[in-house]
Amino acid sequence: xxxxxxxxxxxxxxxxxxxxxxxxxxxxxxxxxxxxxxxxxxxxxxxxxxxxxxxxxxxxxxxxxxxxxxxxxxxxxxxxxxxxxxxxxxxxxxxxxxxxxxxxxxxxxxxxxxxxxxxxxxxxxxxxxxxxxxxxxxxxxxxxxxxxxxxxxxxxxxxxxxxxxxxxxxxxxxxxxxxxxxxxxxxxxxxxxxxxxxxxxxxxxxxxxxxxxxxxxxxxxxxxxxxxxxxxxxxxxxxxxxxxxxxxxxxxxxxxxxxxxxxxxxxxxxxxxxxxxxxxxxxxxxxxxxxxxxxxxxxxxxxxxxxxxxxxxxxxxxxxxxxxxxxxxxxxxxxxxxxxxxxxxxxxxxxxxxxxxxxxxxxxxxxxxxxxxxxxxxxxxxxxxxxxxxxxxxxxxxxxxxxxxxxxxxxxxxxxxxxxxxxxxxxxxxxxxxxxxxxxxxxxxxxxxxxxxxxxxxxxxxxxxxxxxxxxxxxxxxxxxxxxxxxxxxxxxxxxxx
Numbered sequence: 001x002x003x004x005x006x007x008x009x010x011x012x013x014x015x016x017x018x019x020x021x022x023x024x025x026x027x028x029x030x031x032x033x034x035x036x037x038x039x040x041x042x043x044x045x046x047x048x049x050x051x052x053x054x055x056x057x058x059x060x061x062x063x064x065x066x067x068x069x070x071x072x073x074x075x076x077x078x079x080x081x082x083x084x085x086x087x088x089x090x091x092x093x094x095x096x097x098x099x100x101x102x103x104x105x106x107x108x109x110x111x112x113x114x115x116x117x118x119x120x121x122x123x124x125x126x127x128x129x130x131x132x133x134x135x136x137x138x139x140x141x142x143x144x145x146x147x148x149x150x151x152x153x154x155x156x157x158x159x160x161x162x163x164x165x166x167x168x169x170x171x172x173x174x175x176x177x178x179x180x181x182x183x184x185x186x187x188x189x190x191x192x193x194x195x196x197x198x199x200x201x202x203x204x205x206x207x208x209x210x211x212x213x214x215x216x217x218x219x220x221x222x223x224x225x226x227x228x229x230x231x232x233x234x235x236x237x238x239x240x241x242x243x244x245x246x247x248x249x250x251x252x253x254x255x256x257x258x259x260x261x262x263x264x265x266x267x268x269x270x271x272x273x274x275x276x277x278x279x280x281x282x283x284x285x286x287x288x289x290x291x292x293x294x295x296x297x298x299x300x301x302x303x304x305x306x307x308x309x310x311x312x313x314x315x316x317x318x319x320x321x322x323x324x325x326x327x328x329x330x331x332x333x334x335x336x337x338x339x340x341x342x343x344x345x346x347x348x349x350x351x352x353x354x355x356x357x358x359x360x361x362x363x364x365x366x367x368x369x370x371x372x373x374x375x376x377x378x379x380x381x382x383x384x385x386x387x388x389x390x391x392x393x394x395x396x397x398x399x400x401x402x403x404x405x406x407x408x409x410x411x412x413x414x415x416x417x418x419x420x421x422x423x424x425x426x427x428x429x430x431x432x433x434x435x436x437x438x439x440x441x442x443x444x445x446x447x448x449x450x451x452x453x454x455x456x457x458x459x460x461x462x463x464x465x466x467x468x469x470x471x472x473x474x475x476x477x478x479x480x481x482x483x484x485x486x487x488x489x490x491x492x493x494x495x496x497x498x
Contacts, residue, residue, distance in 0.1 A: 007073040022064040022075055023051050033077045034086055034115050036093070036201045037153040038065035041266050042162065048093070048153050050115070052085035053077045061085045087119050093151045094120075096131040096176070097202075104149070106203030108216040112151070133179050140168070140188030142208055142270060143197060147179045150204035156180065156196040163267070164361070166190040180204065191363065194273045195266075198256060207254065209274065214246035214253050222467035223258060225454050227324060227447055228272030229356070230366040232456030233257060233264035235272070237448055237467040251468055252276050252448065263460060269363050271356075282431035284443035285472020291439040299473065303487035306440065309398055309423050310341055311488060316397025316422070318345035318387060323354065323368025324403045325477055326452030327461070330373045332481035333402075338379070340485055345390070348374060349381040353408030364457055373455040384409050391420045402477065403428035403444065427480060429471075443474040450476045 002017040009029055016025035021044065023033050036048035044065040051064040056074035061081060076082055093112065101107045133147035157169045157180065168188045172181050182188065188196070197205050219238040226233040240246055240253040247253045255276055257268035287302045289295050297305075310317060319337055325348075337343040350366050358365040374381070388410060390396050399421035406414040418424055418437050426438040429446040448467040455461050475483075 005069060005071040005073075007069055007071070007075065009075050010078050011076075016069045018070060019068040022053060022062075022067045022069055025069045026064065026075075026077060031077060033064050034090075034111075034119065035065060036111055036151060037155065039155055039158075039199060039266075042155055042158045042199070045154060045158075048151065049089040050086060050093075052082055052089065054079045054081045083119060086115075090115055090120055091124070094124075096148070097151070098130065098148045100149075104203040105206045105211055105216075106149075106200075110203060111201035131176050134181075137182070138208070139182060139205070140193050142194050142274060143188050144206050144208050144211060145180065145182075146204050146206070147181070149202050150180045151202055152178055152180065153201060155199045155201070156205060159196055159199060160188075160190070163195075164190045164192050168193075169196070191269050191271070191357075191359065192267060192361065194270050195257070195268070198266075210254050213248070214240045214243065218242045218246065219253055220467070222448075222465050224448065224464040224467060225369060225462045226255070226264075226268060226272040227369045227454075228269070228275050228367060229362075229364040230323070230369060230371060230457040231264060231362050231364050232369055232454050232460065232462045233268045233272060233362060234260040234462060235268060239448075239467050241468070250277075250280060252279055260462075263456065263462065264362055267362060269361075271363065278430070279446060279448065280471070282435070283429060283446075283471045283474075284426075284431055284435075284441055285474060286441075286443060287473055288441045289439070290436065290441065299475070299483060302440065302442065303483045304491075306425065307484055307487035307491050309425075310400075310484065311491065313398040313423075315344060316395065317341065317343050317400065318347065318390065318396045318398070318421075319343055319400045319402065320384075320387065320404050320406070320409075321346070321348040321374075321401075322403035322428075323348060323350070323366065323371040323374070324447070325370060325373070326447075326450075326464075327370065327373045327376075327455060328452045329477040329481070330370070330377050330379065332478035332485075333374075334377050334379060336481045336485045336488075337400075340488060345382060345387070345396075346379060347382050347384055347387050348379070349383075351384045351404070351409040353405060366457065369456070370454040372457055372459060373453075376455060376459075388413070388417055391417045394420065396420070397422045398425070399423070400425045401427070401438070403430075405430075405432040405434075407433035427477065429474065442480055443472055444477050444480060445470045445474045449474065452476075452478075 005018045014029045033051045035051040038044050046063045046066045052061045053064045054076040055062045135146045137145040139145040168186045222237045224237045226235045236256045236258045238254045286296050354367045356367045424438045425440045427442040428444050449470045451466045
């Protein structure tokens with residue numbers, strides 16, 4: 001941080017590091033200066049001309065995204081001169097903009113709408129002959145482009161040029177015919193394409209899977225952590241529960257990145273952004289005993305039965321868990337399976353279904369959020385190949401599977417291997433492909449239905465909050481572990497009493 005200087009902002013004495021951009025210094029002081037093209041992670045081209053301020057002594061209004069703070073500077077973002085300049089710039093942005101707010105997905109979170117209501121000129125001073133351009137262009141698998149709505153802020157082109165370095169978008173034409181378009185022969189299909197929707201201040205770039213699903217003002221937003229890999233990107237879960245008939249009945253409408261400069265900056269990858277579609281698919285909502293016949297039982301009954309099974313399994317008990325468990329879950333896991341049952345066979349390092357593509361921006365190979373949390377608690381894991389060998393050899397008396405789809409771990413061999421275990425227990429939010437092959441099924445909450453903490457691959461702990469109510473009788477994993485430990489303790493008391 002540079003030398004701290006004093007200056008005036010809208011008549012008030014404030015301080016800021018010398019040379020800091022006026023637009024950022026004003027934001028730190030609680031003053032929002034309208035802008036479109038400026039973005040902290042994408043630079044300051046100064047082409048939208050919205051962030052005009054009046055600077056005492058300057059021959060004309062200045063662009064605040066390209067003007068640094070200096071000692072004794074006097075800045076006004078709310079003077080008549082500044083307001084007139086901002087309103088005039090907004091007027092030019094609206095010259096060719098279509099009046100389709102009622103059918104635009106950006107409506108409700110649009111920079112044009114917001115600034116028009118705050119500083120707009122309500123009597124137009126220009127002709128209303130609008131320049132028409134292409135609409136509903138499929139830019140890529142996730143993004144739709146509407147050239148008429150674009151205000152040429154260049155945020156999207158700077159993102160694909162400077163962040164992903166994939167260059168799928170460019171500015172073509174001159175003057176009033178300029179437009180954003182796909183680079184010839186290219187498709188917007190990089191691993192971070194959804195971010196151009198986030199940074200677009202208008203409705204020029206929209207999510208294809210979100211279009212016409214639900215209005216943004218009906219969404220409930222909750223701070224969370226992406227579970228797509230071990231990066232632990234900070235995100236916001238946008239849930240749709242106020243009007244369940246919208247969004248095809250799905251409870252989660254979309255995921256958006258939440259700024260954290262120490263973890264993910266302003267971005268998130270498409271894998272994490274669009275990976276929630278199966279969240280409510282094949283959910284477990286009832287406690288079931290499936291062998292010898294399928295029947296619903298209470299949590300209490302399950303605790304009593306499973307406590308006896310786990311206790312009698314001895315060295316034949318193996319646990320295959322997922323890196324989806326939170327730090328709270330791992331604490332309860334350790335208390336039950338390590339401290340209480342002294343289990344020797346643990347399997348939760350990245351199996352083949354949880355290893356994927358890694359890049360230099362955000363994506364990590366471990367496609368689960370919290371293996372580091374298990375490691376921090378001294379939990380050691382075996383290889384899934386060794387588990388398969390032990391099952392083949394008949395060494396596993398009881399197999400306890402937590403949030404793990406074994407069909408993805410072992411492929412076609414999974415059903416046969418599972419059948420070699422004496423008793424099998426599945427705990428998790430989803431049924432998975434082999435759900436009906438287990439002796440017991442215990443419904444656990446999904447991460448959006450609970451609160452907790454994940455530890456990312458760098459050891460940084462992030463908190464996530466509860467966004468949705470649990471489905472059926474689902475409980476957090478830590479609560480299920482605690483229930484089983486309580487049942488074991490009760491069994492010991494009964495033995496002593498007898």
